[in-house]
Amino acid sequence: MIRLSSGIPDVDKKIQGGFPEGEAILITGEPGTGKTIFAIHFLYNACKEGHKCAMIATEETPEKIIDHGRSIGLDMEPFVESKQLTMLRLLEKRVSNVEDKYGNVSMNVSDLNNFKYIIPEDVEVIVLDNLGAFAIGMELKLFKDKLETLVYTFSEEKKTSLIIMDATAHELTHRIAEYSTYGTIRLMTKENPYTGKMERFMSIPKMRETEISLELINYTITGEGIKLLQPKTNR
Numbered sequence: 001m002i003r004l005s006s007g008i009p010d011v012d013k014k015i016q017g018g019f020p021e022g023e024a025i026l027i028t029g030e031p032g033t034g035k036t037i038f039a040i041h042f043l044y045n046a047c048k049e050g051h052k053c054a055m056i057a058t059e060e061t062p063e064k065i066i067d068h069g070r071s072i073g074l075d076m077e078p079f080v081e082s083k084q085l086t087m088l089r090l091l092e093k094r095v096s097n098v099e100d101k102y103g104n105v106s107m108n109v110s111d112l113n114n115f116k117y118i119i120p121e122d123v124e125v126i127v128l129d130n131l132g133a134f135a136i137g138m139e140l141k142l143f144k145d146k147l148e149t150l151v152y153t154f155s156e157e158k159k160t161s162l163i164i165m166d167a168t169a170h171e172l173t174h175r176i177a178e179y180s181t182y183g184t185i186r187l188m189t190k191e192n193p194y195t196g197k198m199e200r201f202m203s204i205p206k207m208r209e210t211e212i213s214l215e216l217i218n219y220t221i222t223g224e225g226i227k228l229l230q231p232k233t234n235r
């Protein structure tokens with residue numbers, strides 16, 4: 001099985017080397033847990049490895065995402081300039097073909113299954129930030145059908161995808177998205193029982209074809225991005 005690095009070497013060690021190629025991985029968490037940062041690690045690394053990539057963003061502009069990457073030392077602008085990375089900004093309102101300074105197209109896509117029309121055909125790696133924007137207000141069965149069609153289409157075309165979903169939309173849809181994707185990574189903040197402090201934790205409850213451990217993995221976010229920490233136990 002071919003795997004694609006998550007972009008975070010220590011995370012790769014927890015999933016037998018990376019995400020299964022051509023499959024969709026879901027990443028969920030509350031605001032500020034590092035979902036976008038995780039996606040930037042993944043994208044930057046995939047670009048560096050020569051894959052053609054696309055990022056579809058519903059919340060932040062491409063400029064903000066580029067700045068966010070730079071703040072952790074991962075500058076994606078050269079990849080945008082060389083057209084290896086396409087940044088697509090989806091807007092709530094109908095605005096068609098508005099080009100920004102990166103030459104990125106902003107367009108309204110109210111339907112998840114219209115992505116195939118906006119993602120360049122030769123793209124191998126896709127990040128969607130945030131699926132929640134398409135889930136709220138949609139009937140559950142319809143949402144599941146649309147997500148499954150999307151995941152199926154990506155997989156048929158051997159596109160590896162990282163699909164971000166905010167915790168609110170995820171709860172509102174009864175975490176149903178986790179059944180449709182190949183793997184799930186949950187990001188959270190919780191009190192560490194050993195330190196009594198609120199800390200960041202990651203769990204990987206599902207990764208098909210992959211041996212995983214269900215432990216909570218302690219991590220931090222610094223100027224160098226996501227770093228996994230060794231468990232602080234008295235073992």
Ligand SMILES: Nc1ncnc2c1ncn2[C@@H]1O[C@H](COP(=O)(O)OP(=O)(O)O)[C@@H](O)[C@H]1O
Nearest residue numbers: 030031032033034035036037071072221222223
């Ligand atoms: N350059 C940085 N240096 C230190 N911490 C950072 C940096 N960039 C982001 N963070 C931390 O990551 C958090 C946000 O991560 P983000 O990926 O935007 O979260 P999410 O997408 O889950 O809402 C910030 O609240 C901050 O604590």
Ligand SMILES: [Mg+2]
Nearest residue numbers: 035036037129
């Ligand atoms: Mg985000």
